[in-house]
Amino acid sequence: MADFDLVQFDLDGTLIDSVPQLAEAINDMLASLGHATQTVDAVRHWVGNGADMLVQRALTAARGEAPDAELHRHARGLFDEAYAGHADGALVFYPGVLDTLERLRSAGKRLALVTNKPYRFVPGILAAAGLSSHFELALGGDSLAEKKPSPAPLLHVCERLDVSPARSLMVGDSENDVLAAKAAGMAVAALTYGYNYGRPIADSQPDWVLDDFAGLAALLKL
Numbered sequence: 001m002a003d004f005d006l007v008q009f010d011l012d013g014t015l016i017d018s019v020p021q022l023a024e025a026i027n028d029m030l031a032s033l034g035h036a037t038q039t040v041d042a043v044r045h046w047v048g049n050g051a052d053m054l055v056q057r058a059l060t061a062a063r064g065e066a067p068d069a070e071l072h073r074h075a076r077g078l079f080d081e082a083y084a085g086h087a088d089g090a091l092v093f094y095p096g097v098l099d100t101l102e103r104l105r106s107a108g109k110r111l112a113l114v115t116n117k118p119y120r121f122v123p124g125i126l127a128a129a130g131l132s133s134h135f136e137l138a139l140g141g142d143s144l145a146e147k148k149p150s151p152a153p154l155l156h157v158c159e160r161l162d163v164s165p166a167r168s169l170m171v172g173d174s175e176n177d178v179l180a181a182k183a184a185g186m187a188v189a190a191l192t193y194g195y196n197y198g199r200p201i202a203d204s205q206p207d208w209v210l211d212d213f214a215g216l217a218a219l220l221k222l
């Protein structure tokens with residue numbers, strides 16, 4: 001079992017179950033456009049590629065066809081406005097997340113966050129979650145030119161924190177996390193409880209498949 005100095009975490013579907021808030025914002029957006037609202041389960045399968053793609057998938061489902069660029073831009077503005085009001089409401093952590101993050105910190109592991117969520121929402125969510133000081137660096141899906149599944153954000157974190165990819169572990173819930181980690185030359189542990197378009201994350205062949213977050217402690221020999 002490898003040893004790691006740095007652990008990079010995904011946010012949605014890995015640390016917090018953010019789909020209820022995302023679904024509220026999507027449904028606010030759809031309602032203001034006069035469209036029928038969508039179920040939380042439907043929204044769960046659309047999360048993973050950032051807000052632009054989430055809005056695109058929701059509009060396409062609600063309208064039966066893809067939106068043009070202008071409608072998409074307008075809808076994205078409505079979504080952002082709505083999500084700003086919902087993002088840090090009633091956050092639900094997955095079991096074991098807070099304890100395990102504390103154990104990692106006490107053991108001297110360095111922690112970072114790489115989400116595809118737009119960065120403007122990240123500091124508020126981390127503050128509401130009490131996690132603001134846990135991560136040395138947090139990147140959103142629009143922090144760099146490329147988001148996961150590109151390895152760019154993961155490599156950027158390694159470079160900024162001066163830790164090699166070989167000494168870094170990625171922890172996520174989606175094939176985007178697994179693909180980004182593999183392309184970055186990093187090992188990856190994937191949680192089965194998150195969002196992966198409704199498909200088993202094991203299909204993406206992460207190095208480890210974990211059913212619960214506390215399993216990370218054993219993996220990291222804590």
Ligand SMILES: O=C(O)COP(=O)(O)O
Pocket residue numbers: 010011012013047048049050051054114115116117118174
């Ligand atoms: O915003 C998304 O689509 C997914 O966010 P995540 O990268 O934290 O899972």
Ligand SMILES: [Mg+2]
Pocket residue numbers: 010011012013014048172173174194195
């Ligand atoms: Mg995720």
